[in-house]
Structures are given as C-alpha cells and as structure tokens.
Amino acid sequence: MGLDLSAGKSLVIPLLGAPGVKLSKTTLRENLTNERIQLKTLELLIEKFKPDGIFPFMDLTVEAEALGLEVDFADNDNPSIRNHCIKTIENLKSIRRRYKGISGRMPIFLNIVENLAKNFSLIVGAYVIGPFTLVGELMGLENLCLNLMMKPASVYKFLDFVTRVIKDYAYALLTAGADIVIILEPSAVILSPRHFEEFSGKYISHLVSDLGTKLMLRICGNSNHILKQMSRTGIMGLSVDSPVNLKETSNIVSEDVILMGNLDPIKVFLQSNPEEIAKATRILLEEMKGIRNFILSSGCDLPINTPLENIEAFMFEARKPLQ
Amino acid sequence: MVNFQEISEAVVAGNAKKMKDLVEQALKEGMSPKDILDKALIPGMAIVGEKFKIGEYFIPEVLVAARAMNAGVKLIEPFLSQVEKGYAGKVVIGTVLGDIHDIGKNLVAIMLRGAGFQVIDLGLNVPPEKFVEKAKSESADIVAMSALLTTTMLAMKDTIYAIKKAGIKNKVKIMIGGAPVTQKYADEIEADGYAPDAATAVLKAKELLNIR
Numbered sequence: 400m401g402l403d404l405s406a407g408k409s410l411v412i413p414l415l416g417a418p419g420v421k422l423s424k425t426t427l428r429e430n431l432t433n434e435r436i437q438l439k440t441l442e443l444l445i446e447k448f449k450p451d452g453i454f455p456f457m458d459l460t461v462e463a464e465a466l467g468l469e470v471d472f473a474d475n476d477n478p479s480i481r482n483h484c485i486k487t488i489e490n491l492k493s494i495r496r497r498y499k500g501i502s503g504r505m506p507i508f509l510n511i512v513e514n515l516a517k518n519f520s521l522i523v524g525a526y527v528i529g530p531f532t533l534v535g536e537l538m539g540l541e542n543l544c545l546n547l548m549m550k551p552a553s554v555y556k557f558l559d560f561v562t563r564v565i566k567d568y569a570y571a572l573l574t575a576g577a578d579i580v581i582i583l584e585p586s587a588v589i590l591s592p593r594h595f596e597e598f599s600g601k602y603i604s605h606l607v608s609d610l611g612t613k614l615m616l617r618i619c620g621n622s623n624h625i626l627k628q629m630s631r632t633g634i635m636g637l638s639v640d641s642p643v644n645l646k647e648t649s650n651i652v653s654e655d656v657i658l659m660g661n662l663d664p665i666k667v668f669l670q671s672n673p674e675e676i677a678k679a680t681r682i683l684l685e686e687m688k689g690i691r692n693f694i695l696s697s698g699c700d701l702p703i704n705t706p707l708e709n710i711e712a713f714m715f716e717a718r719k720p721l722q
Numbered sequence: 723m724v725n726f727q728e729i730s731e732a733v734v735a736g737n738a739k740k741m742k743d744l745v746e747q748a749l750k751e752g753m754s755p756k757d758i759l760d761k762a763l764i765p766g767m768a769i770v771g772e773k774f775k776i777g778e779y780f781i782p783e784v785l786v787a788a789r790a791m792n793a794g795v796k797l798i799e800p801f802l803s804q805v806e807k808g809y810a811g812k813v814v815i816g817t818v819l820g821d822i823h824d825i826g827k828n829l830v831a832i833m834l835r836g837a838g839f840q841v842i843d844l845g846l847n848v849p850p851e852k853f854v855e856k857a858k859s860e861s862a863d864i865v866a867m868s869a870l871l872t873t874t875m876l877a878m879k880d881t882i883y884a885i886k887k888a889g890i891k892n893k894v895k896i897m898i899g900g901a902p903v904t905q906k907y908a909d910e911i912e913a914d915g916y917a918p919d920a921a922t923a924v925l926k927a928k929e930l931l932n933i934r
Contacts, residue, residue, distance in 0.1 A: 479822050541825050544782040545789065548736065589781035589825075620901055624777060665872040702873050 402452075402522055402578050402613075402657075409687065410694045411717040412452035412522065412659070413668075413710060417703040419444040426474040427703060431458050434507040438514055445519060447707070448714050452522030452578070455511050457700040458504075459583060462528045462564055463536040465503035466494050475703055483539035488553055494537075495560050500567050509575045516576025525577040527569045529584025529616070530606075531599040533561040540586055547598055554598060562602045566609055573613060581638055582606065585619040595625045600632045607633040615657065619699050630656050641667075641698035646686045649693075658687075659694040662713070668697055668705045673712035680716040724748040726762040729794065733766025734773075736786030738793040745797045755798035759836070763794050764924075767833060771921025781825060784920070788832045795836045809838060811863035811931045814856045816844035818867050818881060821874035826900055829920040830866060837924045839864075850877070850884035857885065857894050863931055866923070867913075869900040878903075879911040895930040899923055 422443040430437040460470045460478045469481040515523045534557045535543045547554045569580045587599040617638035636657025667679045687693045695717050724747045732741040770787040773779035817827045824846045831841045857865050869875040878898050885891050895914040908916035915930050917923035
C-alpha cells in the first residue's frame with residue numbers, strides 16, 4: 400500500500416514496537432533477534448490499535464552489527480554496540496574489504512517488512528540508520544566529533560563507505576515492500592547547521608538521489624537549528640521529536656515535505672493518563688489543521704513501558720473528526 | 723611575553739598545539755601556573771560555554787576546546803600544589819543507567835578537573851547502587867549525573883532514591899545535567915543543582931560547596 404495523503408485527513412502512525420512486548424508477552428531482545436516473534440508482536444499491535452501504518456522495532460545497531468561490530472543485548476533495553484573499534488582508515492579498509500552486502504540481522508527486518516507488506520493493507524515503514532550516526536557507532540561519537548574538526552578528510556571516507564552500506568540496506572527494504580524508509584540520524588542533532596550539511600545532509604541527499612522519493616529523515620531531540628538543512632536534503636518527509644514546533648516547521652519547510660510527529664513520548668505517552676493524552680492529541684491536531692502532508696505520530700519511538708491504554712486513548716482521539 | 727588572553731583564545735579556537743606552545747612559553751617566562759589556570763584557561767572555557775549557550779558553538783567545537791584546555795592543564799598540573807589547585811572537592815560522576823552517551827559527562831569531568839576538583843569518572847550506564855557505593859567509599863562531596871535521553875533521565879530519580887536510602891543524601895550534593903534535563907526536573911527529583919552546560923556545571927559545583 401502506498402503513502403497517500405491526498406484524502407485530506409491526517410494519517411495516524413505512532414512509532415509503536417517496544418510497548419507491543421506486553422501484548423505478545425515477549426522481551427525486546429526476542430523481538431529484535433527473532434523474526435517470527437517480532438512479526439507476531441507487530442500483528443498484535445496492528446490488531447489492537449489499527450494504525451494507518453506500522454514500522455518494525457527501532458534498532459540502531461543493525462547496520463553496525465552487519466559490519467562486524469559486537470552488540471550487547473539486554474532483555475528489555477535497547478541494544479548497544481560493545482566497542483566502537485573502527486577508528487582508523489586501516490580499520491575502515493578492513494571492514495570495507497569484508498563487506499558483502501545484506502548480513503547480520505538485516506534479513507530478519509527484510510522478511511518482516513516483506514511479510515507485513517504482503518499480508519496487511521496498511522502503510523509499511525522501515526528504518527535505516529543515518530550516515531553520521533553510523534560512523535559514530537563505528538568510531539565512537541566523541542572521536543567522530545574530534546575527527547570532523549581536525550581530520551575531516553578521513554571522516555568523508557567513512558561517510559562514503561557507510562552511505563553505500565545504508566543504500567544497499569534501504570534498497571533491499573524498499574524492494575521487500577516498504578512504503579517509507581525513515582533514516583534515523585539522531586547523532587546529527589549535535590552538529591551546527593554547516594556541519595550538518597557537510598557531514599550528514601550531503602550524504603542523505605546522495606541516498607535520496609540514488610533511491611528515490613520514499614525516504615524520510617528523523618532526528619531526535621531539539622533539531623530546530625537544522626530543520627531547514629534537513630528539508631533541503633530532498634527528503635520526502637521529516638519525522639521530528641517533541642521539542643520541535645510542528646506548526647512553525649510547516650512554515651519553514653516546503654509544503655511538499657511530509658511532517659511526522661510529535662507528541663512527547665515520555666511526558667505524554669509514558670507519564671500521562673488517557674484524558675491527558677487525548678487532550679494533547681486534540682491540541683496538536685487543532686494546531687496542524689489545514690496542513691497538508693501531516694502524519695500524526697509520537698515524537699520518538701515509544702518507550703517499552705508505555706501504558707497500552709494511553710496508546711488506545713491517542714488512537715481514539717486521533718480518529719475523531721475535527722470540530 | 724605571553725599574555726592570558728592569547729592562552730584563552732587558544733582554548734576558544736580549540737588549538738591544542740598552540741596551547742602547548744603558549745603555556746610552555748608562559749611557564750618559562752615565569753607566569754604562575756595558578757594564574758594560567760584561573761585567568762586564562764577557565765575564562766577561555768567560560769567563553770566556549772557562552773558560545774555554546776547562544777548557539778554559536780556546538781558539541782564538536784566544545785570538544786576540541788576542552789581538548790585544548792586539557793593540553794594546557796596537563797602542562798601546569800605538575801607545578802600546582804594541592805593548595806594552589808584550590809582542591810575544590812571530590813566529584814563522583816557518571817552517565818545514568820540505560821544511557822550510553824558520555825560526551826557531555828566527559829566535558830563536565832574535564833572542566834571540573836581543570837577547576838581543581840578531583841573527579842572519579844564511573845563511565846556510562848552506571849546503576850544507582852554503583853553511584854552510592856563510590857560516593858560512600860570515596861567520601862565524595864558531589865555526585866554528578868548525566869543523561870542524554872528523556873527515557874534514561876528517569877534513572878536520575880532512582881539514583882537519588884538509592885542515595886537517600888543509603889542515608890547519605892545529607893552528606894553529598896547531587897548535580898544533574900544533560901540535554902533533556904531542566905531545573906524543573908532537578909527540583910522535582912530533589913537534586914541539589916542543575917547545570918545546562920559544562921562551564922556552568924563548574925560554577926554550580928563551586929556554589930554547592932560554597933567555594934568562591
């Protein structure tokens with residue numbers, strides 16, 4: 400099913416995933432490492448909340464793991480890279496030599512996307528990591544920051560390579576049936592607008608020109624200072640976090656750019672009650688009334704402990720007609 | 723003759739090599755190490771903090787500045803007595819449980835060391851009991867916690883609870899910081915201090931320990 404925003408009604412696609420472990424009585428680790436279990440959880444989420452679209456579980460370690468880095472899993476916490484050990488050009492050459500395309504847990508996510516696209520008539524999304532964030536996973540973010548200030552040429556080499564890796568994976572996800580691929584580039588939030596363009600935006604533009612129009616870009620946290628630069632990458636849409644004012648963003652970016660967001664995943668989804676979440680949803684919908692290309696969503700991936708009744712209240716309110 | 727401003731400018735420019743040359747030269751010329759610290763390095767980093775606050779500098783610029791400052795601190799450190807270092811106090815610092823982001827925490831640690839604090843860095847993903855254990859065994863004056871994520875920020879509350887439960891809340895001051903953290907949150911969870919950036923963290927630490 401394609402992404403169609405022409406009906407005049409906002410699509411509702413919260414970034415579900417982790418809270419679904421309660422429905423399937425599984426752990427986060429099981430969902431991230433077992434295709435069958437994750438599919439079951441996603442099916443239960445679709446059945447319970449009936450969103451307009453679904454994304455697989457968010458996992459920022461998939462690409463680095465596919466490049467040979469070790470990942471630490473916890474039962475119910477996000478996985479992380481054990482050692483950010485690809486620090487030198489020699490290390491880079493070595494992983495580049497060994498790189499053989501789709502590997503590690505990528506096939507799990509590809510099969511999930513393929514399955515969802517085949518069996519459900521809703522928008523199927525997928526995630527890939529962003530180039531700057533992936534280089535940060537390889538060499539450590541602090542190291543990356545120092546290198547981009549002092550040895551930018553070496554950083555370009557890393558970025559060139561990881562962009563190829565991301566492109567291969569994103570291409571495979573699109574081929575498997577993804578309607579949208581969101582590029583997750585959280586680490587780029589620490590960059591100045593100039594550095595964002597130089598060390599992230601430029602490479603995202605390459606992905607857009609190579610892969611076409613189904614790519615969106617997501618940066619967590621306060622990305623207000625780089626919104627213009629993010630939209631200039633040629634990306635189809637932006638998914639932004641709660642510190643960003645979506646209404647104001649709609650004035651900054653071209654009206655063709657889809658805006659996705661952005662109810663606070665912690666204060667609203669995790670910590671409030673159904674009445675409060677309904678109110679927050681209503682306020683956001685009122686604010687965004689009349690704005691084309693708006694997808695109502697959470698500001699970020701929902702925390703694992705998000706009360707299911709809060710997600711229900713969000714969906715219920717989102718489906719009510721606007722006054 | 724090297725002057726304080728040149729050294730400060732090397733911090734602001736993040737030029738570690740120039741810093742090394744200038745501080746070596748300044749020491750040769752008889753400049754007091756304590757003055758280099760108080761009148762050049764720390765004010766330089768305060769300018770960096772200000773630039774960060776107003777959105778002129780971002781994390782990469784602050785990191786190279788901190789690295790340059792560190793290069794200067796290393797050169798003068800052997801010449802500073804404990805008294806001259808103004809031994810300010812002992813800080814146990816770490817990124818809270820569930821959070822693996824340590825840039826902000828590392829910056830604060832560098833700045834605190836530069837300002838004469840003894841810093842025990844517990845690293846990242848630090849469970850509440852580890853903070854408590856180290857605060858006790860080191861007789862720390864301050865426990866400083868950092869978090870980058872709104873989800874992991876909640877572990878600060880758990881850590882403060884553990885500190886209270888261990889009966890040492892009145893013996894240590896608790897400082898928190900990190901992108902999602904606010905003064906309001908600090909008040910809510912009964913932290914003694916909050917700082918929005920690394921330079922302010924030093925001022926806050928001094929304020930908490932009544933150091934001028």
